[in-house]
Amino acid sequence: MGLKLAWGQGSMNDIKNYEGIDLWLKEGNCLKKEKRKLIFLLACLIVFFMLTKVLQKKEEVPQETEIIVPDVEITVYNAREDVIQVMQLDEYLTGVVAAEMEAGFALEALKAQAIAARTYALGRALGKYGSNMERHLGAHVCTDSTHCQAWIPKELYSTWYPKADVEENWTRIEQAVNETSGLILTYEGEIINPLYHANSGGITEDIQEVWSSVNPVPYLQSVYSEGEAEYSSFEKKVTVSGEKVREVLMKAYPEIVFLGPVSEDVQVIQYTGSRRVKDIQIGSITIPGTKFRELFSLYSTQMEIAFKGDDELEITTYGYGHGVGMSQCGANALAEKGKDFRYILEYYYTGVDIELIPEDILLMSKEP
Ligand SMILES: [Zn+2]
Numbered sequence: 001m002g003l004k005l006a007w008g009q010g011s012m013n014d015i016k017n018y019e020g021i022d023l024w025l026k027e028g029n030c031l032k033k034e035k036r037k038l039i040f041l042l043a044c045l046i047v048f049f050m051l052t053k054v055l056q057k058k059e060e061v062p063q064e065t066e067i068i069v070p071d072v073e074i075t076v077y078n079a080r081e082d083v084i085q086v087m088q089l090d091e092y093l094t095g096v097v098a099a100e101m102e103a104g105f106a107l108e109a110l111k112a113q114a115i116a117a118r119t120y121a122l123g124r125a126l127g128k129y130g131s132n133m134e135r136h137l138g139a140h141v142c143t144d145s146t147h148c149q150a151w152i153p154k155e156l157y158s159t160w161y162p163k164a165d166v167e168e169n170w171t172r173i174e175q176a177v178n179e180t181s182g183l184i185l186t187y188e189g190e191i192i193n194p195l196y197h198a199n200s201g202g203i204t205e206d207i208q209e210v211w212s213s214v215n216p217v218p219y220l221q222s223v224y225s226e227g228e229a230e231y232s233s234f235e236k237k238v239t240v241s242g243e244k245v246r247e248v249l250m251k252a253y254p255e256i257v258f259l260g261p262v263s264e265d266v267q268v269i270q271y272t273g274s275r276r277v278k279d280i281q282i283g284s285i286t287i288p289g290t291k292f293r294e295l296f297s298l299y300s301t302q303m304e305i306a307f308k309g310d311d312e313l314e315i316t317t318y319g320y321g322h323g324v325g326m327s328q329c330g331a332n333a334l335a336e337k338g339k340d341f342r343y344i345l346e347y348y349y350t351g352v353d354i355e356l357i358p359e360d361i362l363l364m365s366k367e368p
Contacts, residue, residue, distance in 0.1 A: 072362065073087065074086075074140050074141065076141055076151070077136035079143045084139045089121065090181055094174050097114050098152055098169070098170065099152045099160070103161075103164065105328070105335070107175065108335035109332040110172065111179060113196070114177045115180050115341065116326055122191060124140055128191065154170055183355065184354075184355065185353070186352065186353050187351060189358075192349060192352055194325060194326070195326075197321025197322050197325065197327060198233050199319045199329040200228060200321075201228065201320075202229070203225060203323075205276060207221075207325075209272040209278065212288070219350050220349070221350055225327045225348075228330050228333060233299065233319070234319065236298075236299045236316070237314065237315070239314050240313045240315065241313075242310075248295050252295060257284040261310040262311055265282055265283045268280050272301075276302045277293075280292050299317040300318060301317075301323070303315050303317045325348055331348070
């Protein structure tokens with residue numbers, strides 16, 4: 001009844017519903033005070049308990065992650081000098097980045113290159129991805145760019161880049177290597193095969209389209225790559241006479257039969273999903289686009305073939321290299337747009353993780 005009066009409204013049903021509360025409110029004042037004390041104490045206890053938990057959690061959050069640079073040595077077969085050299089991994093990597101990427105590229109692109117190169121070198125040291133230590137006289141890697149990664153020592157930098165400021169460039173490359181020290185690329189916990197190339201011509205390639213014996217690799221699949229057209233390696237035009245075409249093909253395939261001039265003998269049969277030549281017919285045979293590129297030292301298999309007159313080919317290629325994995329020009333284009341090395345690497349190598357060299361890999365790479 002008290003409730004009804006206090007609110008000044010309601011119905012008889014309300015009164016019935018609140019009768020229990022009404023009775024409770026009418027209990028003695030002492031009892032009310034005791035209950036309030038009890039509730040207050042309970043509330044204090046709950047607050048105290050929650051505060052303790054929060055403080056504990058704060059203590060558990062690690063302070064800034066300390067990057068410990070792993071002490072890794074690598075054996076390098078210096079093909080130029082015909083000697084095996086033992087180097088610190090990052091010291092070797094500085095020479096790789098110097099040889100593989102223009103030092104004038106944005107720092108984040110250089111960092112992405114350093115991580116790809118570190119991953120590549122460690123993968124080789126572990127005997128993965130086509131490693132052939134016999135070719136290196138037992139060393140982990142060699143300096144032959146057609147087999148492993150290109151590498152130059154600081155003292156030869158000026159012979160490769162005569163117009164460059166050696167000190168400035170070398171310092172910049174060292175910075176990219178040092179600031180990413182210990183970081184490698186993994187996919188589902190396994191070190192990846194971080195293929196890279198100079199320029200993708202606007203789109204990278206699926207690995208299985210370049211190496212037909214290789215199964216599809218989830219992190220080496222085609223992606224669009226913008227901003228590469230402004231680099232000199234993006235577009236190249238070459239002309240090849242019909243006579244030269246026949247000479248080169250007959251040397252590689254003595255059984256080949258020609259029907260007439262190249263305008264009748266050369267035809268692209270199939271393209272890959274990234275607009276690269278998959279198969280090309282020449283006279284009586286069909287060869288992979290990759291073989292055609294190799295035979296005529298073309299920049300890329302992404303090409304347009306036109307005929308100049310009856311018996312001359314005009315080949316326009318887009319991009320430079322096999323087109324798989326990270327495009328170096330694309331990486332620089334992304335870096336210039338403000339993207340960092342993590343974004344760049346995750347863009348070209350779909351689904352990878354960037355992590356410090358795991359302990360098991362460190363141990364394996366130290367095994368003789
Ligand atoms: Zn090698």
